[in-house]
Amino acid sequence: MKNAFRQLWQKIRNLPSAVKEFFKESGRETYASMCFMGVGQMINGQYIKGLLYMLAEGGLIAYFALRGISDIIGFFTLGTVKADAWLGIEGDNSVIMLLMGIFAWFALGVLVYLYIHNIKDAKKYADMKIFKEHLPSFRDDLSALINSKFYKLALFLPLVGVLIFNVLPIVFMILIAFTNYGGTIVPPELVDWSLDSFGKLVTGSELSQSFIRILGWNLLWAFASTMFNYFVGLGLAILFNKKCVKGKAIWRAFPVLAYAIPGFITLLAFKFMFSNGGPINNMIVDNGGKIIDFFGINSKWMARGIGLFVNAWLSIPSIMLLATGILSNINNDLYEAARIDGASGWVQFKSITLPFVLFSTTPVLINQFIGNFNNFGVFFFLRSDVLSDGYFLASDTDLLINWLYRMSIEKNYYSIGAAISLIIFLITSALSLIVYVRSASYKKEDTFR
Amino acid sequence: MKRILALVMAVVMVVGMTVLLVACDKPSSQITLRVLENDTAKKEGYLDYILEAFNEKYKDDNVVAVDANMDEYSNLEQDGPYGYGPDVLYQANDVLMKYVEGHHIMPIDIQSMEVYEQVPQNAWDAYKADNNGEVIYCGIPVNVQQPLLFYRKDTLPENWQTEWDKNDNDIPDMVEYWNEMYLYSKSIRESDNSKFGFALQLNNEYFNSGFLFTYGGYVFGNNNTDDTDIGLSAGNAKLGGKIIWELAGIMDQKCLDDSFTVGRESMLANGTIFATICTPDMTSSFIKELSAVYQSEGLSEQEALQKVDENLVITGLPKLPADGDITVRKDVTDDSLWVAHKTMGGVNGYGISSYTKHRDWALKFVEFATSKEMVLKRAEMLGVVPARADALAEMHDTVAQITYDNLDDGTIVVMPSISAVGQIWMPIASGFKQIATDGCGDRIFTIDDIENVLKTIDDNIYKAIHTFS
Known part of the structure; x- marks a missing residue:
């Protein structure tokens, strides 16, 4: 990790001298390609490649002339004319302008990339000409694409797909956090750039107080539920691995059955079970007790506890299955040697089983942590009809993701929602990177190979 | 080999997608009106009926009305500007009118329409908006909805005619006056702890806001138009x-979640509860449950349905005491002691999308759909209360008449028609839940505590609307 950064820094420091060197050694082909993409290639005698470069530049210039430049301007202004369907004014749609603006930046990036690539290419083949080497024909290039450079061809479409369907929306979402989009400001109203969302979350308003409270509970929840699920799952796996357990297959089937039912059906079933008119309360009443309001307005810790339990029900089976697989890989000689040395069961677990399982499952543990940190379903299904005192439009069981949903989907406050999700992203990515980089499975990657 | 295969696959995919895109882009010269209706109208076949009738009437004009075929709550704001929205849409007034601010639905010149005279002003007000000081209307009312009382005659006490009909009008007092309902419910609870008199999900914001309205509460100030004044x-x-709190006392914790909503039909049918509040569009499921119970007692289907018809009563809500105390008996013959129970209600109707390319035809469709014939048909098929006086008169339906009169005299408080209305539900539900939690639990709230909860509701709504705008 550190090495990669050092190399990058070296590269950046050497850039000016490298560019100087490059120009010193360049001939007319390179300069020709600098003037217009593809001309250098033409001079080199690579006509088809040159033509393709020319077409690319022509196309991109046409795009920028027709709409690219105005899209980039629109990216900054986010619209100047308000639409009005009654007066027949089409107007500007800020959200579309933002999206098209991002796209135009992408196109600009492609243009710059092609331009640099084209100059380097022109120089490379001009140099080859000087040394009287054979220049590859267009056909040679093509055949290289399906042979030695097949990975480029194979990855091209997925890369374009990822850029358009993943990266573009993510950039869009991140940028939304820096606007005032949402509430009453939705098209046809014009959106503007603004840092208000972060301001409101950070400065000492009720919103930030609420944010800190929810974040605190969110972290507690993520740690508690991940640890609980992990160790109970591991415990079950070890239990079912013991020789003395009879009918392992049947015992294992039960957690798997729980795992096989779709999560939200399980959640709805639990909500019904714990509801005030549900079976659990019926049993309590039949035995002479009083109805317990499990998800009521005052049942903060009870609801949190039930959430933990329900989530455990949903997640433990997968951990158990995973651990079962890993346990079968441990060499039994280790245990035998440990027993001869007089190690107790606990010491064996601590020194052999746990390190081994932990080593293989750290990435899964991180995955579980992130999943639990952003666990939307549990409290959305179990308790989403309550607002608690001291929380800004949230209940004391809501996680950040539930709050985010209420803000952005139910209440249309998109920019606040985007800001919260950006903060969630920073927290979860920082935590998982740190944990992963410090873990044995990253540091000693080769240990168990 | 693999590489060639991969290449072929890629080419096939690209070609396939291009063909698909081209194929979707078929031109058509016919005028198509897309009509968005609610799911009930689709399910009960009313939508098909009206589309067929409209297309039959205008079959020579090369115009055809079709089901917009989208979710009943799909957002015009998001679909309309891009050409994907419906041309005509049927919605509750709060949903339809939230589109006015962004000019997504058209103002309609209602005075020139035939329906204008037939609909009471209170219903028109649900579609009234202010456009730079000028009054405009953006929808045509079709039917009115309000919560009603559902109860069973055959679970009344045997002696109700002598003990529970003090005003001698042959209607049990407990369905006419909340104090009697309270006392009757209490007596049921005391004799059998597993049964209830009146039962209702008390954190339901729509059914229970009326208790506040009756004693001076309101949602938004200035006739539900000023979202800075929450009342x-x-x-x-x-x-x-306090009444919500008292009612919680004659129920149990089941009033705090959806237990009484999910189970209301079967609970009424098996006698667990005596009465509840519901909207009339649910009537058919009450009938189904109750007739199933009667059939299990040995009646034939015909007999069972007849018995349901005799015993299941749907009527207006009982009167509330003027002084707000429902726990003591009051003289039911003295009208000055009682006030009408105001309820939240809605006016559903048609609006026209601003993005329609055929405004004239959309208007023609709305005129057709709000004609007496169609409104009457709708009321018959869907069991709703028509907003047209002439359609109502032809129905001879007493329950519909109650709702219509309630709308006319302001007992129905129509849901606000400004966009901020979307922010009111959750805070109200949560506040009601807080009151009811104490009411059926510790019972330590004073009237001041209750007022503080209501103030918190106001405060939360204000915050929800104004923090980010």
Whole structure:
């Protein structure tokens, strides 16, 4: 990790001298390609490649002339004319302008990339000409694409797909956090750039107080539920691995059955079970007790506890299955040697089983942590009809993701929602990177190979 | 080999997608009106009926109305500007009118329409908006909805005619006056702890806001148009809050979640509860459950349905005491002691999308759909209360008449028609839940505590609307 950064820094420091060197050694082909993409290639005698470069530049210039430049301007202004369907004014749609603006930046990036690539290419083949080497024909290039450079061809479409369907929306979402989009400001109203969302979350308003409270509970929840699920799952796996357990297959089937039912059906079933008119309360009443309001307005810790339990029900089976697989890989000689040395069961677990399982499952543990940190379903299904005192439009069981949903989907406050999700992203990515980089499975990657 | 295969696959995919895109882009010269209706109208076949009738009438004009075929709550704001929205849409007034601010639905010149005279002004007000000081209307009312009381005659006490009909009008007092309902429910609870008299999900914001309205509460100030003035705790609304608290006392914790909503039909049918509040569009499921119970007692289907018809009564809500105390008996012959129970209600109707390319035809469709014939048909098929006076008169339906009169005299408080209305539900539900939690639990709230909860509701709504705008 550190090495990669050092190399990058070296590269950046050497850039000016490298560019100087490059120009010193360049001939007319390179300069020709600098003037217009593809001309250098033409001079080199690579006509088809040159033509393709020319077409690319022509196309991109046409795009920028027709709409690219105005899209980039629109990216900054986010619209100047308000639409009005009654007066027949089409107007500007800020959200579309933002999206098209991002796209135009992408196109600009492609243009710059092609331009640099084209100059380097022109120089490379001009140099080859000087040394009287054979220049590859267009056909040679093509055949290289399906042979030695097949990975480029194979990855091209997925890369374009990822850029358009993943990266573009993510950039869009991140940028939304820096606007005032949402509430009453939705098209046809014009959106503007603004840092208000972060301001409101950070400065000492009720919103930030609420944010800190929810974040605190969110972290507690993520740690508690991940640890609980992990160790109970591991415990079950070890239990079912013991020789003395009879009918392992049947015992294992039960957690798997729980795992096989779709999560939200399980959640709805639990909500019904714990509801005030549900079976659990019926049993309590039949035995002479009083109805317990499990998800009521005052049942903060009870609801949190039930959430933990329900989530455990949903997640433990997968951990158990995973651990079962890993346990079968441990060499039994280790245990035998440990027993001869007089190690107790606990010491064996601590020194052999746990390190081994932990080593293989750290990435899964991180995955579980992130999943639990952003666990939307549990409290959305179990308790989403309550607002608690001291929380800004949230209940004391809501996680950040539930709050985010209420803000952005139910209440249309998109920019606040985007800001919260950006903060969630920073927290979860920082935590998982740190944990992963410090873990044995990253540091000693080769240990168990 | 693999590489060639991969290449072929890629080419096939690209070609396939291009063909698909081209194929979707078929031109058509016919005028198509896309009509968005609610799911009930689709399910019960009313939508098909009206589309067929409209297309039959205008078959020579090369115009055809079709089901917009989208979710009943799909957002015009998001679909309309890009050409994907419906041309005509049927919605509750709060949903339809939230589109006015962004000019997504058209103002309609209602005075020139045939329906204008037939609909009471209170219904038109649900579609009234202000456009730079000028009054405009953006929808045509079709039917009115309000919560009604559902109860069973055959679970009344045997002696109700002598003990529970003090005003001698042959209607049990407990379905006419909340105090009697309270006392009757209490006596049921005391004799059998597993049964209830009146039962209702008390954190339901739609059914229970009326208690506050009756004593001076309101949602938004200035006739539900000013979203900076939130008044659920205004006037003596705390008396209404106290009533919710008292009602929680004659139920149990089941009133705090959806137990009484999910189970209301079967609970009424098996005698667990005596009465509840519901909207009339649910009537058919009440009938189904109750007739199933009668059939299990040995009646034939025909007999069972007849018995349901005799015993299941749907009527207006009981009167509330003027002083707000429902726990003591009051003279039911003295009208000055009682006030009408205001309820939240809605006016559903048609609006026209601003993005329609055929405004004239959309208007023609709305005119057709709001004609007496169609409104009457709708009322018959869907069991709704028509907003047209002439359609109502032809129905001879007493329950519909109650709702219509309630709308006319302001007992129905129509849901606000400004966009901020979307922010009111959750805070109200949560506040009601807080009141009811104490009411069926510790019972330590004073009237001031209740008022504070109502103020918190106001405060939360204000925050929800104004923090980010």
